[in-house]
Amino acid sequence: MSLAAAFMLVLFLAAGAIGVPIGFAMIVSGFAYLLVTGRDIGLVAAQGINGLFSSFILLAVPLFIFAAEVMTASSISTRLLRFVALIVGRVRGGLAYVNIIVSIIFAGMSGSALADAAGPGKLMIDMMTRENRYPRAFAGALTAASATIGPIIPPSIPMVIYGAISGTSIGALFLAGIVPGLLMGLVLSIQTFIVARRQDFPVEETFTLPEARVTSIRAFPPLLLPAILLGGIYSGAVTPTEAAAVAALYAIILAVMYRDMTWRTMWQTLLASARGTAIVAITVVGALFFNYVVAGEQIPNMVANWIASMSLSPLAFLLVTAALFLVLGAIFDTLLMLLVMVPILLPSVHALGIDPVHFGVVIIVNMMIGLITPPYGELLFLISGISRIPLGEMIREIWSFIFTLVIALLLIILFPQLVLFIPQAAGY
Amino acid sequence: MIKSFWGLVSKVAEWFCVLGFAALFIIFVLQVFFRYVLDNPLSWTQEVAGILYVWIVCVGAATIVKEREHVAFNLIYESVSPKMRRILALAGTGLILVVLVLTLYGNYDYIAFTARQKSPTLRLPMTVVFGAFGVFLILLIVNSAIRIARLMRGDWDREL
Numbered sequence: 333m334s335l336a337a338a339f340m341l342v343l344f345l346a347a348g349a350i351g352v353p354i355g356f357a358m359i360v361s362g363f364a365y366l367l368v369t370g371r372d373i374g375l376v377a378a379q380g381i382n383g384l385f386s387s388f389i390l391l392a393v394p395l396f397i398f399a400a401e402v403m404t405a406s407s408i409s410t411r412l413l414r415f416v417a418l419i420v421g422r423v424r425g426g427l428a429y430v431n432i433i434v435s436i437i438f439a440g441m442s443g444s445a446l447a448d449a450a451g452p453g454k455l456m457i458d459m460m461t462r463e464n465r466y467p468r469a470f471a472g473a474l475t476a477a478s479a480t481i482g483p484i485i486p487p488s489i490p491m492v493i494y495g496a497i498s499g500t501s502i503g504a505l506f507l508a509g510i511v512p513g514l515l516m517g518l519v520l521s522i523q524t525f526i527v528a529r530r531q532d533f534p535v536e537e538t539f540t541l542p543e544a545r546v547t548s549i550r551a552f553p554p555l556l557l558p559a560i561l562l563g564g565i566y567s568g569a570v571t572p573t574e575a576a577a578v579a580a581l582y583a584i585i586l587a588v589m590y591r592d593m594t595w596r597t598m599w600q601t602l603l604a605s606a607r608g609t610a611i612v613a614i615t616v617v618g619a620l621f622f623n624y625v626v627a628g629e630q631i632p633n634m635v636a637n638w639i640a641s642m643s644l645s646p647l648a649f650l651l652v653t654a655a656l657f658l659v660l661g662a663i664f665d666t667l668l669m670l671l672v673m674v675p676i677l678l679p680s681v682h683a684l685g686i687d688p689v690h691f692g693v694v695i696i697v698n699m700m701i702g703l704i705t706p707p708y709g710e711l712l713f714l715i716s717g718i719s720r721i722p723l724g725e726m727i728r729e730i731w732s733f734i735f736t737l738v739i740a741l742l743l744i745i746l747f748p749q750l751v752l753f754i755p756q757a758a759g760y
Numbered sequence: 761m762i763k764s765f766w767g768l769v770s771k772v773a774e775w776f777c778v779l780g781f782a783a784l785f786i787i788f789v790l791q792v793f794f795r796y797v798l799d800n801p802l803s804w805t806q807e808v809a810g811i812l813y814v815w816i817v818c819v820g821a822a823t824i825v826k827e828r829e830h831v832a833f834n835l836i837y838e839s840v841s842p843k844m845r846r847i848l849a850l851a852g853t854g855l856i857l858v859v860l861v862l863t864l865y866g867n868y869d870y871i872a873f874t875a876r877q878k879s880p881t882l883r884l885p886m887t888v889v890f891g892a893f894g895v896f897l898i899l900l901i902v903n904s905a906i907r908i909a910r911l912m913r914g915d916w917d918r919e920l
Contacts, residue, residue, distance in 0.1 A: 614830075
């Protein structure tokens with residue numbers, strides 16, 4: 333590694349550490365590198381902007397963000413909630429299972445954990461804490477934990493970004509997330525089953541038959557969306573980017589049909605989508621140039637040689653990476669880890685013969701657990717903010733959920749076939 | 761005066777991003793519709809969507825996204841006293857301002873050069889794409905300068 337590259341890394345770390353937005357810190361330290369080495373300043377734009385402009389895959393990001401914003405602004409979540417409550421409400425701790433199942437269904441329509449928490453998550457907490465039926469800290473922590481399923485079951489914004497920077501097929505990644513996502517739902521349900529008996533959680537009241545019919549009919553159109561998306565991607569009929577457009581269009585049609593959309597909410601939805609897109613994409617622009625320098629300086633190969641010198645088995649490598657990402661995830665933002673760590677580790681992944689699809693799913697599950705790990709757990713902040721459940725109470729409750737999700741993570745590390753058999757069956 | 765100027769810039773940027781995003785979505789729906797329903801794919805949609813994408817990101821990142829909404833490592837920043845935060849904010853914003861001003865000419869040079877390159881399908885000069893980055897740099901320079909000016913004033917705590 334050259335001195336100039338070391339200077340760039342130090343400048344990036346220093347700027348990042350004092351709170352400069354990560355995307356700006358990457359662009360600025362990249363410029364500083366070019367100034368010091370006397371190379372063409374235009375390389376930042378040539379790498380970063382051109383990467384954004386010419387990547388058909390990255391266009392899926394704004395479309396999935398838009399779809400999620402439309403769903404959050406509509407009554408889709410309410411309809412799903414009522415329907416699932418109808419089916420599983422009658423068991424002990426019914427609403428807790430509803431929370432998990434709605435997260436799974438919503439995960440099949442949106443690609444963001446934060447959207448899941450802000451949409452159905454908020455409604456779930458309101459329902460669970462009404463008349464103090466469930467402890468509020470449990471309700472908040474469960475909502476955070478189940479929201480992590482959002483980007484595991486397709487569609488998924490982190491998978492789009494991982495695919496774009498690693499050159500892995502998005503279709504394969506999407507299909508690979510199905511079983512791990514369901515597995516996360518299963519382990520959370522087992523935990524709920526145990527806690528519900530111990531703490532004697534309430535059971536929901538019965539529905540009358542006409543009520544059940546109305547609720548089912550109302551939930552039917554939103555329930556079609558995951559089926560359309562999965563079918564389209566599995567059969568290869570649409571690309572993930574086109575699936576994103578279809579998801580957004582379908583969500584808008586439903587929102588207009590249900591009279592959830594006024595011109596004013598439409599404006600707000602578009603503005604929020606543009607804002608969310610700019611936040612993600614400017615970081616990607618910075619990272620595209622940053623990683624161009626990092627790769628040019630042979631840093632990933634140095635890391636690969638260093639890892640090879642330890643002669644780790646693929647399994648040991650995955651376990652060490654998972655432990656590393658759990659620690660980093662407690663402190664750093666998902667996007668930062670995805671954009672900085674993945675390019676550095678990829679050559680090692682290839683050298684060890686690990687399937688990049690398997691690796692991608694493992695680290696994305698890892699990073700989602702990071703979203704609920706204190707001290708820097710964005711999902712905890714978001715849920716505390718929208719539900720007014722004190723952060724401290726939720727943090728005490730979240731550790732058992734983290735433990736449970738780590739079990740699911742270990743299972744998908746130990747059994748790659750859990751991840752890979754669906755994409756293989758689809759011919760990837 | 762400065763405040764109303766930046767207020768106007770932000771308002772224009774908001775309109776630009778909202779309308780641009782709506783256009784991006786509509787163009788994409790058109791693409792899907794023409795390819796799958798009419799079986800007659802449009803050639804221009806993807807490139808125009810790409811151009812809009814770059815412009816929304818470049819204009820939006822420096823205007824409609826507030827400083828503290830960006831992806832950032834906040835652990836240190838949020839654990840120190842307001843006085844220390846002011847120093848960190850000044851250092852960080854100052855770094856952005858100085859480096860961007862130093863690279864302004866080099867970027868201008870590159871963006872002017874891209875006028876000679878042509879986009880793949882529409883044969884537009886690539887300045888249509890890379891010009892957005894120039895606008896981003898200028899907006900970020902102005903934004904940083906205003907932020908520094910505010911941090912230097914008496915009511916600096918409102919800027920943290």
